[in-house]
Amino acid sequence: MINRLAVIGVGLIGGSLALSLKSKEAVNEVVGYSRSDEARQEALSLGIIDKAADSIAEAVVDADVVFVAVPMGAMASVFAEMSEHIRPEAIITDGGSAKAQVVSSAREALGDKFKQFVPGHPIAGTEKSGPAAAFATLYENHRIVLTPVSETDSAATAKIKMMWQLTGAEVFEMDVEHHDTVLAATSHLPHVLAFNLVGMLAQRDDCDEVLRYAAGGFRDFSRIASSDAVMWRDICLANKQAILDLLDEFHQGINKIEQAIKEDDGEYLVEVFERAKKARDSRFADPDLIDNSEV
Amino acid sequence: MINRLAVIGVGLIGGSLALSLKSKEAVNEVVGYSRSDEARQEALSLGIIDKAADSIAEAVVDADVVFVAVPMGAMASVFAEMSEHIRPEAIITDGGSAKAQVVSSAREALGDKFKQFVPGHPIAGTEKSGPAAAFATLYENHRIVLTPVSETDSAATAKIKMMWQLTGAEVFEMDVEHHDTVLAATSHLPHVLAFNLVGMLAQRDDCDEVLRYAAGGFRDFSRIASSDAVMWRDICLANKQAILDLLDEFHQGINKIEQAIKEDDGEYLVEVFERAKKARDSRFADPDLIDNSEV
Numbered sequence A, B: 001m002i003n004r005l006a007v008i009g010v011g012l013i014g015g016s017l018a019l020s021l022k023s024k025e026a027v028n029e030v031v032g033y034s035r036s037d038e039a040r041q042e043a044l045s046l047g048i049i050d051k052a053a054d055s056i057a058e059a060v061v062d063a064d065v066v067f068v069a070v071p072m073g074a075m076a077s078v079f080a081e082m083s084e085h086i087r088p089e090a091i092i093t094d095g096g097s098a099k100a101q102v103v104s105s106a107r108e109a110l111g112d113k114f115k116q117f118v119p120g121h122p123i124a125g126t127e128k129s130g131p132a133a134a135f136a137t138l139y140e141n142h143r144i145v146l147t148p149v150s151e152t153d154s155a156a157t158a159k160i161k162m163m164w165q166l167t168g169a170e171v172f173e174m175d176v177e178h179h180d181t182v183l184a185a186t187s188h189l190p191h192v193l194a195f196n197l198v199g200m201l202a203q204r205d206d207c208d209e210v211l212r213y214a215a216g217g218f219r220d221f222s223r224i225a226s227s228d229a230v231m232w233r234d235i236c237l238a239n240k241q242a243i244l245d246l247l248d249e250f251h252q253g254i255n256k257i258e259q260a261i262k263e264d265d266g267e268y269l270v271e272v273f274e275r276a277k278k279a280r281d282s283r284f285a286d287p288d289l290i291d292n293s294e295v
């Protein structure tokens, strides 16, 4: 049971945690802070938070648990602002999509209190944002990854694990670097590829016509290109190296496919395509396989 | 009304046309030929065809309309085999996914009868194949692209257009080259990208673990990597130039994004991502936008 939860950044991710813990009666009071007064008032009137704070300092001063769910680009300044005001026994955690950068800015800003910081990432979300997008069941049956480091107090990790389990999520632990590579592979890289393809088609004079003939396959492939541009800028910049490394590998793979197409090397194409099909089919079982057509 | 329809390649695409026209009572008799005796017998016992022919010659000899729906790699030899046996007034059409190669092999093989050939491509499909995958409503509310060339008899085009309209599809006409570019952009290129990404992840030692953290965004992005490897080999080789040109452009776009990530040029990233989001949101309206999340 958390007595006082402070949520910094009461949007989709922060607001949903607050709503979920409230619905489970796992928290006594939620204090919220967002940059804009509008977002604070909205969160208050939607019942996501019980009290809107006028500053980060005010939000965290009496909190037992502080959840930071601001855009990645704002994490460092938020940690710096709260550092002096947090109670020594309070636990701090976050929901940022890449972990190395968050960990290093928390280490720098939080000083002694860094051992109380449990880095986390809920693998859940929708394309919407802001307080109105939050809902209590967002984390149910989703995965939460915690990436504690050597300094992290294990009791703090255990407490944050329990908090997330109360939302109905499954909690896993991972190394920071491993998390950032895994997420770069399955989330950040696909986003970059989809943004790039659709961004490229959007510049064609015949874009409207081209997209008119885009059917189900393209719709699904490009769905992630409808995500928020600023959030994805932040993630790309925060998880630079892992994304750049995988882009390199991706280029190499594409170069080999290009070569095979040029040289009519159908055998190589079938080898790659079969390998991909097998891996995907084994991960995503039948119900997802409807309409995996050309179109 | 077609008196006798010959379907060469009674799989998903050919079988579905036969079933649809039968259900509309738009055809008197369907004769089918597939390479394997098994496929022929299956098509017969499923009521897709009324008569199984033992050769292409036998299938086409009395036909009014011949629909060729074999894999792209088999088109040339099928045209060559039927050429001498087709009635002079019969109309020939096909369902191949790229048109330039089909048109040139038909031109070469069909001689005088080439003017009776109407190249076509139904923008419809599923990931399944073979006679058992065929169903009568596959083409309902889908688009069919016809790509007649200068030699094509306009009465033949009109007749094939009517035939497809009877299946409930919308029929469009396009230049061969334009078709191949448009489809390369919205279908062939995305398939290559998805196959390459999943094929690359499949080679990692930690592939199983990586895919375990892949959620909805990845599932949708990679759905087309579950498509048939041989069909996609054939399409890549048949639509070489358009695919290679677009891959070049894709590389250039990715290079700029890489540069921006390296140089912390967030402005450029937001520009590309916003442009993509806008184009996609304008093509695919609200219902598709559920869960366009990071995950």
Ligand SMILES: NC(=O)c1ccc[n+]([C@@H]2O[C@H](COP(=O)([O-])OP(=O)(O)OC[C@H]3O[C@@H](n4cnc5c(N)ncnc54)[C@H](OP(=O)(O)O)[C@@H]3O)[C@@H](O)[C@H]2O)c1
Binding pocket: A008, A009, A010, A011, A012, A013, A014, A033, A034, A035, A036, A038, A039, A069, A070, A071, A072, A074, A078, A095, A096, A097, A098, A121, A122, A123, A124, A125, A126, A127, A128, A129, A130, A131, A133, A231, A235, B293, B294, B295
């Ligand atoms: N969306 C997803 O699918 C997803 C999934 C997992 C993790 N995440 C991560 O979760 C975090 C939050 O994402 P979200 O989707 O919840 O975004 P969101 O809905 O836009 O919420 C972000 C909140 O932070 C506030 N904010 C922005 N800048 C701030 C600052 N400098 N100081 C204080 N508050 C600030 C915003 O309010 P104002 O703009 O009104 O100030 C808003 O209330 C990000 O780090 C993201 O990478 C997102």
Ligand SMILES: NC(=O)c1ccc[n+]([C@@H]2O[C@H](COP(=O)([O-])OP(=O)(O)OC[C@H]3O[C@@H](n4cnc5c(N)ncnc54)[C@H](OP(=O)(O)O)[C@@H]3O)[C@@H](O)[C@H]2O)c1
Binding pocket: A293, A294, A295, B008, B009, B010, B011, B012, B013, B014, B033, B034, B035, B036, B038, B039, B069, B070, B071, B072, B074, B078, B095, B096, B097, B098, B121, B122, B123, B124, B125, B126, B127, B128, B129, B130, B131, B133, B231, B235
């Ligand atoms: N699937 C899609 O989403 C889709 C969409 C639009 C267009 N297309 C195009 O439609 C065509 C057919 O695709 P499909 O999905 O219908 O494939 P399919 O279900 O595998 O059907 C192909 C049929 O052709 C037969 N066949 C193979 N080689 C042959 C040969 N040399 N001579 C005669 N018959 C042969 C096969 O039977 P046996 O193997 O038993 O001989 C099978 O009955 C392809 O050109 C494809 O590019 C496909």
